[in-house]
Amino acid sequence: MKVRMRVNGNQVEREIPPDRLLIDFIREDLGLMGTKEGCSEGECGACTVLMNGKAVVSCLIPAFRADGAEILTVEGVADEAKLHPIQQAFLEAGAVQCGYCTSGMVLSAKALLDENPEPTVEEVKKGISGNLCRCTGYTKIIRAVQMAAEKIRKERG
Ligand code: FES
Numbered sequence: 001m002k003v004r005m006r007v008n009g010n011q012v013e014r015e016i017p018p019d020r021l022l023i024d025f026i027r028e029d030l031g032l033m034g035t036k037e038g039c040s041e042g043e044c045g046a047c048t049v050l051m052n053g054k055a056v057v058s059c060l061i062p063a064f065r066a067d068g069a070e071i072l073t074v075e076g077v078a079d080e081a082k083l084h085p086i087q088q089a090f091l092e093a094g095a096v097q098c099g100y101c102t103s104g105m106v107l108s109a110k111a112l113l114d115e116n117p118e119p120t121v122e123e124v125k126k127g128i129s130g131n132l133c134r135c136t137g138y139t140k141i142i143r144a145v146q147m148a149a150e151k152i153r154k155e156r157g
């Protein structure tokens, strides 16, 4: 079957088997390796991407369900010249250690901040509750999301 979608702003079209998962489509068919595979069961959030602006776990979604959708992976988060404020804040807050969870975290944070530019700590915790990190203990990640919110608000004036 044929699927068409926009991925990171680019229109893509591929012939795929019906059981192709979105994560495999992204990583293998499109070669975008920033989306990580952890548990493959919808539990860890490492494979999170945005589909029409909502954070989804790409390991559970058949690629055909994304037909016609707008997909954002970590490769499309930064603009060409500089990191996205969320990525910058993760670096500044020391919220990246092994980095395996980071692309999923950044995309969940983006979905949250796009909807709620001034989240409380509780709202940040809820926003990233589907993303597991084995390294940081979450405090720095939560701080990073709040720093990012501040940066984005400042950028917008
Ligand atoms: S790899 Fe998809 S949720 Fe863990």
Ligand code: FES
Pocket (backbone or CB within 6 Å): 095, 096, 097, 098, 099, 100, 101, 102, 132, 133, 134, 135, 136
């Ligand atoms: S930085 Fe290692 S899993 Fe989060």
